[in-house]
Amino acid sequence: MVLLSKHGISGVNMRAVAREAGVALGLVNYYYQDKMSLIRAALKRVDEDDIALVKPDAATPPRERLLEALRRVADPDLLTTPYLALRLQLWALAQANEDFAAINDEAFERYVDGLAALIGSAKPDLSPKECRKRADDIVVIQNGMWLTALLGLNRASTERSIRRTEEIALAP
Amino acid sequence: MVLLSKHGISGVNMRAVAREAGVALGLVNYYYQDKMSLIRAALKRVDEDDIALVKPDAATPPRERLLEALRRVADPDLLTTPYLALRLQLWALAQANEDFAAINDEAFERYVDGLAALIGSAKPDLSPKECRKRADDIVVIQNGMWLTALLGLNRASTERSIRRTEEIALAP
């Protein structure tokens, strides 16, 4: 029932959410104590989705897992304007609100940790510190891809950027 | 008189702007026809600032100019939370409003063009197409730096990212 209708700014008002969900106004306040609670739920959901990107099936070999994770961020399903716009709105919201910022920070931390762990298992000879360093650098490029995609990043540039993240991750 | 007090979402209401500027409510509507006009003015101002980053003094030699432009995006003055948050808010706004999106797109285009031109003059043997390609890739990393800085990018990672943009720009 959540997450949709974010086609506007913080123009997500309770009435619009209710309309989008096909329920009455009162019901939204029945399930979510606050408007804050509602947005917090949406934020948490998006954050969990992001973290899921670096926590895949343990069946595949480490190297494959890492490469898959690096490719997945540029999945056409994810790199769509609606999804990115939603992400951007939530990031912007987090900037204005301490509570949301904390949730976001924690999710970001978990994401980088997950990425560093993937690198670690793909290249066991690297020190944890070096893994973390590489994860930091990769996240910069990934965030750049996401943001630039909103401004019309072409597919070729995306491909080159992904290759760059692969090079960083798998450098000797 | 503009640009300030963006500590909130689109919680920039006319009354808050007036208070921040130390004037009466009516005056804001006297100078800006609309709330839209006000935000548009702020957006244009930030966009112009960005473009100025790649249009520096013609006195310095091309190579220096390029390197300086690449370094300037990570200037501690620019990479501050308030400024980045403002940028993020405006980007988010642009996503929700066609009018703003057009202004943003045009500024982005001009920025990449400016960067490509800088690369072209620093490395005259490159084709314009190759320059543009490199500019595209650099912008991805720069946007990533900006966005990640909001989530607590450490200085060391910023330095490495800048070095990466330099390598892309100056690759043979």
Add this chain to the structure above:
DNA sequence: TCTAGTCTTGAACAGATGTTCAATCTCAAC
């Protein structure tokens, strides 16, 4: 000093928005 033009003010209005609440509906357990 008078005047005309611009700047500045804050009250007033209409509409939107978050939240509350009494009333109604649903449906499983007895």
Add this chain to the structure above:
DNA sequence: GTTGAGATTGAACATCTGTTCAAGACTAGA
């Protein structure tokens, strides 16, 4: 069939927000 707890509804309320406007303040030229 009755009961009762939870689900669902929409009207009502208080507050906030964009916009308008009549009135006053300021300034420079005659």
